[in-house]
Amino acid sequence: MTEPSMTPPTAHILDQLFSRIESKRKADPETSYTAKMFARGTHKIAQKVGEEAVEVVIEAIRGKRKRLVSESADLLYHLTLLWAASDVEPGDVWRELARREGVSGYAHLGRETDDDED
Numbered sequence: 001m002t003e004p005s006m007t008p009p010t011a012h013i014l015d016q017l018f019s020r021i022e023s024k025r026k027a028d029p030e031t032s033y034t035a036k037m038f039a040r041g042t043h044k045i046a047q048k049v050g051e052e053a054v055e056v057v058i059e060a061i062r063g064k065r066k067r068l069v070s071e072s073a074d075l076l077y078h079l080t081l082l083w084a085a086s087d088v089e090p091g092d093v094w095r096e097l098a099r100r101e102g103v104s105g106y107a108h109l110g111r112e113t114d115d116d117e118d
């Protein structure tokens with residue numbers, strides 16, 4: 001029997017996006033932005049995540065709701081792309097979020113440290 005905690009809590013549009021991103025890993029960079037970013041490498045993808053996050057912050061502060069939604073979608077796409085480039089699956093993140101459910105943000109969550117890296 002599968003451990004309940006090992007099962008991703010829910011299917012999600014980000015799971016579908018992750019699959020689509022994986023399917024584009026070896027596509028033609030001329031026709032696929034995802035393939036172009038994979039070819040550029042993890043550092044460039046991580047940089048894009050940072051840029052998109054800043055754009056989210058700017059639109060939130062400006063109070064531009066529609067722009068905030070659009071930039072948030074850009075951020076989530078690039079974050080999902082960064083997971084794919086870093087051998088992280090959405091389920092890994094869903095499990096971590098589920099583990100935190102009901103635990104106060106003030107409580108020690110036992111976050112991973114660099115020393116725990118495998």
Ligand SMILES: N=c1c2ncn([C@@H]3O[C@H](COP(=O)(O)OP(=O)(O)OP(=O)(O)O)[C@@H](O)[C@H]3O)c2ncn1[C@@H]1O[C@H](COP(=O)(O)O)[C@@H](O)[C@H]1O
Pocket residue numbers: 017020021024031032033034035048073074077
């Ligand atoms: N969700 C997205 C998505 N969100 C944003 N973007 C692209 O991310 C880019 C970000 O825009 P920027 O202006 O910041 O960057 P840029 O100037 O185009 O590129 P840089 O040279 O600066 O990196 C734009 O080209 C957007 O089109 C996305 N590209 C792809 N997807 C998904 O990925 C799927 C596969 O797309 P392709 O790989 O292009 O076939 C699509 O069907 C979508 O589901």
